[in-house]
Amino acid sequence: MVGGEDKIREIAGRLLREGEVDLIIGYEKGTLPLRSTPSFIRDQNDLYKLIWDPTCDINLSKYLHGRDEKIGILAKGCDARSIVVCGSEGQIDMGKVVIIGLPCSGVIDRKKIEAEMEGREVLEATFADQSLVIRGEGFEEVLPIKGFMDDSCLSCRHRNPPVYDVLVGEPLPEITGANEYAEVDELESKSAEERWGYFVEEMGSCIRCYSCRNVCPMCYCKECFVDETMPAWFGKTNELTDTIIYHLVRAIHLTGRCVDCGACSRACPMDINLKALTKKAEKIARERFNFEVGLTTEEAPVLGVFKEDDSEEFII
Amino acid sequence: MNHKVIAKDGIREFIDGLIEEYRVFAPVEGKKILRLREISSGEEACLDFYNTKMSSKEALFPQNEVLFTYKKDREAIEKEATSPMKREQVLFGVRPCDAKGVTLTDVFFSSGEHRDQPYLEKRDRTAIVGLACNRPLNTCFCTSTGGSPFGKEGMDLLLVDLGERYLVEILTERGERLLGAAHGLRDATEEDMKLAQRLSNEADNAFSKELPTEGLSERLDGMFEDPIWDTIHQKCVGCGICTFVCPTCWCFDVVDEEKANGAIRIRLWDTCQLPLFTLQGSGFNPRPSGKERLRQRVMHKLNYFPKEFGSLACVGCGRCVRECPVNLDIREIIETIMSM
Numbered sequence: 243m244v245g246g247e248d249k250i251r252e253i254a255g256r257l258l259r260e261g262e263v264d265l266i267i268g269y270e271k272g273t274l275p276l277r278s279t280p281s282f283i284r285d286q287n288d289l290y291k292l293i294w295d296p297t298c299d300i301n302l303s304k305y306l307h308g309r310d311e312k313i314g315i316l317a318k319g320c321d322a323r324s325i326v327v328c329g330s331e332g333q334i335d336m337g338k339v340v341i342i343g344l345p346c347s348g349v350i351d352r353k354k355i356e357a358e359m360e361g362r363e364v365l366e367a368t369f370a371d372q373s374l375v376i377r378g379e380g381f382e383e384v385l386p387i388k389g390f391m392d393d394s395c396l397s398c399r400h401r402n403p404p405v406y407d408v409l410v411g412e413p414l415p416e417i418t419g420a421n422e423y424a425e426v427d428e429l430e431s432k433s434a435e436e437r438w439g440y441f442v443e444e445m446g447s448c449i450r451c452y453s454c455r456n457v458c459p460m461c462y463c464k465e466c467f468v469d470e471t472m473p474a475w476f477g478k479t480n481e482l483t484d485t486i487i488y489h490l491v492r493a494i495h496l497t498g499r500c501v502d503c504g505a506c507s508r509a510c511p512m513d514i515n516l517k518a519l520t521k522k523a524e525k526i527a528r529e530r531f532n533f534e535v536g537l538t539t540e541e542a543p544v545l546g547v548f549k550e551d552d553s554e555e556f557i558i
Numbered sequence: 559m560n561h562k563v564i565a566k567d568g569i570r571e572f573i574d575g576l577i578e579e580y581r582v583f584a585p586v587e588g589k590k591i592l593r594l595r596e597i598s599s600g601e602e603a604c605l606d607f608y609n610t611k612m613s614s615k616e617a618l619f620p621q622n623e624v625l626f627t628y629k630k631d632r633e634a635i636e637k638e639a640t641s642p643m644k645r646e647q648v649l650f651g652v653r654p655c656d657a658k659g660v661t662l663t664d665v666f667f668s669s670g671e672h673r674d675q676p677y678l679e680k681r682d683r684t685a686i687v688g689l690a691c692n693r694p695l696n697t698c699f700c701t702s703t704g705g706s707p708f709g710k711e712g713m714d715l716l717l718v719d720l721g722e723r724y725l726v727e728i729l730t731e732r733g734e735r736l737l738g739a740a741h742g743l744r745d746a747t748e749e750d751m752k753l754a755q756r757l758s759n760e761a762d763n764a765f766s767k768e769l770p771t772e773g774l775s776e777r778l779d780g781m782f783e784d785p786i787w788d789t790i791h792q793k794c795v796g797c798g799i800c801t802f803v804c805p806t807c808w809c810f811d812v813v814d815e816e817k818a819n820g821a822i823r824i825r826l827w828d829t830c831q832l833p834l835f836t837l838q839g840s841g842f843n844p845r846p847s848g849k850e851r852l853r854q855r856v857m858h859k860l861n862y863f864p865k866e867f868g869s870l871a872c873v874g875c876g877r878c879v880r881e882c883p884v885n886l887d888i889r890e891i892i893e894t895i896m897s898m
Contacts, residue, residue: 272885274697279885280793300884304795357590363608363695447591449612449621452832453797453883469834477815479622479826509883511611511799513590 246344246410251289253342253408254314258286263314263340267305269298275367275376276352280305292316294410295369296387299349301505303328303459312338318346320394320503322403323536324459327499330541333462343406345414348387348395350374353513355390394504394517397422404537422502426522440518441486447512448485450478454506454516455492460499467491493519498527498544501536530556561746562726568742569724573600573650575739580685581647583617585610594649605651605719608695609875613805614656617649618680619663621802622826625676625812629820640676646683648736651717654709655700655875657688659805661712665867666808676825685732688713692757694764697876699889702769705873707761708754718754725754769889770896771870777895778861782853786898790891791852793884798829800878800888801855806871809835830854856891 254266270281270291278297282305283289294316302315303324317325322341329336355364355376366377374385388396397420402413421427429437452468455461467475468488477484502524506516527533530553533544564572576582577598584603586595593612597603628637652660664681667674691698691707700706710716714733718725725746728734737743801807811828814821828835831852836845845851863871872888879887 273887273890274879274885277885279887282789282792305793353590361607363693365696443589447589449802451798451802451829453795453799456795456797457883469832471834474813478811478813479815479824481622505883509797509799511803511881 246294247292249410250294250316250342250344251292253410254283254292255286255289257314257340257342258284258289262312264311265309266292266314266316266342267302268292268316268342269294269300269302272297275364276350276355294344296348296350296374296391297367298344299392299505299508301457301459301503303334304457304505306334306339307459307462310338312340314340314342316344317341317403317406318344318349319398319400319403320346320501321459322405323400323501324503326405326536326539326541327501328459328462329539331499331543336539340408341403341406343403343409345402345409345411346395346398347401347414348391348398350387350390351392351508353508355385358385358390392504392508393425394502394507396420397424398502399534400537405539423521423525425518426525429518429522442482444514444518445486445489446482448480448489448514449512450480450485450488451511453509453511454514457505457509458496459503459505460496461492489516489519493523496520497523498531498533499535500524560728561751562728562737562740562743563720563723563746563750564726564740564743565723568740569605570600570603571742572740573597573603575741576648576650576736579645579739581643581645582650583614583647584650594652603650605689608693609653609655609691609877611877612803613659613875613877614649614652614686615659615663615805615808617647618660618684619667619677619808619810622824623676625823625825627817627820627822642679643683646685647680648685648687650687651689652686652713653691653875654688654707654711654713655691655698655705655873656805657686657712658700658705658709658873659712659875660686662806662867662869662871662873663808664712665869669867685714685736686712687733687736688716690716690718690754690758690761692719692761694761695876695880696766697879698765698874699769699876700874701762701765702771703870703872703874706758707764708758718757720750720753720757723750725750769892771892774870774892774896775861775864777898778857781895781898782857784898786894787849787853790856790894791847791849794831794848794852794886795884796831796833796848796851797883798831799881799883800886801829801831802827803877803881805873805875805877806859830858856888856895860892860895 257263266283268281269278271293272279276297280300281291301321301324303321322343328334362378364376364378368375372387374387376383401416476487500520527544531544582597583594584597585592585607586602587604592607592610594610594614594617624640626637626639628635667677694707710729714730716727809828810825812825814823837843859871
């Protein structure tokens with residue numbers, strides 16, 4: 243995926259020039275090492291800013307909500323699936339979106355790199371083909387990108403956008419044989435008490451900043467249930483009874499809609515493993531309804547339709 | 559002699575001594591997250607760190623705080639105040655940016671006619687042991703906001719890590735009393751002082767750049783309607799991370815919660831970045847979009863507060879820079895404003 247930038251700039255430039263879009267949403271270099279930041283480009287002269295490397299971890303489809311312009315958007319496999327979901331749920335006018343598809347070999351997980359650095363500050367990071375060169379004061383380390391990739395990417399089923407208008411480069415071979423549910427399986431194998439203990443520990447540090455909700459393209463409710471005041475469904479503190487309801491309800495709302503892009507977990511400042519819940523919800527949708535979300539614009543929301551042959555083993 | 563030296567081996571014992579007399583809060587690493595927590599032994603304190611994830615704000619102005627409990631029957635309402643702090647407390651290992659943040663918090667909660675009793679009662683009974691920053695992060699910009707890595711504002715004692723030992727500077731009488739719990743102190747020598755000065759200079763020089771903050775507040779006058787906010791806010795996703803990790807964001811909400819035998823009134827952190835913050839009973843919201851909300855945060859910190867109280871409401875700790883999920887960097891916002 244390193245080196246596709248020229249192609250991206252060329253495609254974006256053409257779309258702007260030919261008036262197919264008014265705005266390109268992509269990535270540009272962030273102000274910190276290992277960070278990219280969203281880029282909003284309307285002017286040909288700004289195209290040079292666009293980048294494409296394993297720091298491009300933000301799910302940009304979040305920015306499609308509530309816009310009237312014609313938009314060209316850079317989308318990895320997971321991002322493109324998010325766009326499809328929002329489109330099928332009537333939130334995005336697909337006729338105004340040009341998906342510039344990015345075959346993606348995975349994005350990095352900064353928290354893994356930070357852990358590896360054991361307190362040493364990363365001051366500069368550059369990417370070579372399969373490796374990442376980290377520099378700090380008095381040290382330089384070459385790390386294999388794969389070892390520091392986001393967990394979602396390690397077992398990603400759709401590295402290539404299933405839906406796109408233009409594809410940057412050639413499709414990548416899909417990953418086979420990875421057990422994407424390893425963590426969910428492990429949690430399932432524990433006793434109810436152990437699982438409760440795990441979630442108490444995880445959710446206990448939540449500060450209710452709602453970054454998980456606000457980076458999620460599927461969280462677009464005009465008024466989120468946590469913000470409702472008449473009635474207030476539950477308390478506003480960050481005590482466990484309140485935080486855990488927030489996370490549970492959010493996971494349920496995402497069932498059959500979450501594409502497992504991992505944006506929520508990456509955004510969480512308290513390092514909460516939010517994916518433990520959303521991945522389980524995704525697994526349920528897949529096992530019960532044989533449903534994988536975001537693959538075609540023709541799809542109907544799995545929990546929004548009834549089929550006679552729907553699995554009903556959970557109905558008492 | 560205002561400068562003492564304590565061996566690193568002695569610092570845990572010093573903290574243990576403090577614990578006998580005070581509640582002591584120190585940086586503690588739990589679940590990969592470093593934050594100030596009450597400790598029961600000096601061994602728990604982590605004193606080799608860049609900075610805590612959350613600022614020391616949470617020790618004095620916690621995210622949830624029960625103001626009082628009350629019971630209501632047909633006749634009357636019976637109110638019971640939250641019991642005051644039984645013991646004085648010490649915040650140990652607070653970085654200079656956060657200690658400066660506490661001084662601004664004091665201003666916020668005590669200015670004019672509005673004296674906030676729940677905060678001030680705690681504050682009056684809180685001592686702060688600072689820890690100078692030998693290694694500022696590349697996200698730090700305290701020197702651009704009127705602070706410094708060896709700043710002393712808001713502290714009772716300042717510790718400087720000299721390698722095998724700490725230099726301890728006594729800044730207040732309260733600080734001197736705290737030192738009563740320390741054993742094995744000796745007077746600082748000229749060599750100790752020189753080393754501390756050298757480390758201070760090195761820390762000052764470690765900042766990659768200085769932000770142009772001179773005249774920043776004035777520059778923002780008249781910029782309320784400027785089209786620049788349309789671009790600045792574009793990437794903001796509107797979560798509350800920046801305000802919650804900020805040592806100088808103090809907005810709060812007050813709610814009542816019913817419990818089994820009565821009710822409690824709680825004060826909890828609120829954030830101007832969420833729509834509910836300004837949603838009025840009529841349904842009207844004067845800050846309907848992210849643009850107005852981000853503008854509010856920037857203006858409050860860099861224009862309104864300075865005009866009212868003479869100091870930026872930003873201590874340059876860099877937490878919002880580090881934690882923002884989309885890398886919206888307030889340093890860039892400042893540079894953009896100053897370049898206009």
